[in-house]
Amino acid sequence: MNAPTAEVAVPFPSELPTGYEWLENEPVFDPERHLQLEAPAEILTLADLGYTPQEIAGKATTIAATSPFRVLSEEGAETMLAVGRELRQFCRPAGERIERVVRGGCYRSRWLRDLCISPEVTQHFADIYGTSIAPHPMVGHLGHINYEPSRIETAVDKWHHDTIPLDYVMMVTDPAATPGGRFEYFLGTKAEAAAMRTRGETPPPDRVVAPDFPGPGSVIALHGDMVVHRGGPLTDLAERITMVNAYVATDTDLDAQSRNRDLIGVDDPEALYTEWAKSVAWRSASRLEQLIARAGFSADVAAVAEELEWAVEDVATAVAEMRAGQGKIDHYE
Numbered sequence: 165m166n167a168p169t170a171e172v173a174v175p176f177p178s179e180l181p182t183g184y185e186w187l188e189n190e191p192v193f194d195p196e197r198h199l200q201l202e203a204p205a206e207i208l209t210l211a212d213l214g215y216t217p218q219e220i221a222g223k224a225t226t227i228a229a230t231s232p233f234r235v236l237s238e239e240g241a242e243t244m245l246a247v248g249r250e251l252r253q254f255c256r257p258a259g260e261r262i263e264r265v266v267r268g269g270c271y272r273s274r275w276l277r278d279l280c281i282s283p284e285v286t287q288h289f290a291d292i293y294g295t296s297i298a299p300h301p302m303v304g305h306l307g308h309i310n311y312e313p314s315r316i317e318t319a320v321d322k323w324h325h326d327t328i329p330l331d332y333v334m335m336v337t338d339p340a341a342t343p344g345g346r347f348e349y350f351l352g353t354k355a356e357a358a359a360m361r362t363r364g365e366t367p368p369p370d371r372v373v374a375p376d377f378p379g380p381g382s383v384i385a386l387h388g389d390m391v392v393h394r395g396g397p398l399t400d401l402a403e404r405i406t407m408v409n410a411y412v413a414t415d416t417d418l419d420a421q422s423r424n425r426d427l428i429g430v431d432d433p434e435a436l437y438t439e440w441a442k443s444v445a446w447r448s449a450s451r452l453e454q455l456i457a458r459a460g461f462s463a464d465v466a467a468v469a470e471e472l473e474w475a476v477e478d479v480a481t482a483v484a485e486m487r488a489g490q491g492k493i494d495h496y497e
């Protein structure tokens with residue numbers, strides 16, 4: 165197997181969508197000063213969560229989650245907190261799942277953009293996941309920021325799995341100073357969580373992991389599409405900021421592992437539909453190129469048609485979902 169590499173799926177747009185402006189007076193992202201890339205001590209696999217080989221086949225990586233590790237230096241963490249606080253003015257609800265988020269922050273903060281598309285960071289996570297990756301081609305999924313809810317009885321985020329394949333969850337505020345609001349994940353499969361939801365239950369405490377983060381600027385790497393997780397409730401109303409940055413596997417033979425339809429009504433339409441189109445165009449273009457490069461001839465019309473269908477699968481799904489419009493956002497509560 166080739167060594168995992170950091171790649172680019174769709175280049176970051178050179179223009180901003182309507183309504184977005186760059187923040188002023190930001191420091192310039194400097195990998196030397198702002199990063200402190202450390203390796204996770206522990207890695208949990210999809211098999212550890214109970215997924216079968218059939219369920220794991222076609223997924224971006226066999227890894228489910230890691231123990232927390234540092235990504236930002238102390239100076240980087242201070243800058244990230246300042247950016248998070250500055251972007252708070254743009255927060256709004258993401259459907260019914262979470263009350264206060266900022267999406268498209270990478271269209272506002274150059275520092276956040278440069279962190280989220282940093283080749284150094286991408287390579288670090290490619291090595292951890294053991295698969296070649298690129299920053300997510302949809303900018304809305306880069307540097308997604310969650311804020312504490314306005315009411316204490318509300319969990320920061322309901323039990324869910326992500327609309328993207330791979331991500332990291334970063335503590336932006338100091339987890340040691342936050343009353344409750346722990347990041348938690350379920351030691352089980354999506355199917356088990358769905359069965360619990362049917363019975364009116366949520367993951368029991370003895371099957372929930374709440375990792376100890378070493379400080380602001382630390383993360384856990386997550387197979388977001390496969391691991392059921394949430395931000396737990398606060399015990400006291402306090403500032404709590406986390407940042408989630410998403411990646412995709414660049415092997416387009418693998419599953420898309422995305423639910424873009426969930427973003428209708430959440431993301432700004434202009435950004436969403438343009439990014440969505442480019443994202444699926446990238447995947448289908450890559451599959452079509454494979455088909456063009458194939459040697460030999462075939463008279464098996466059914467097989468040829470099926471291959472073509474496979475190549476444009478993501479484009480076809482996107483067209484249908486865009487035309488169908490808003491659905492119901494999926495979660496486990």
Ligand SMILES: [Fe+2]
Nearest residue numbers: 325326388393
């Ligand atoms: Fe999530």
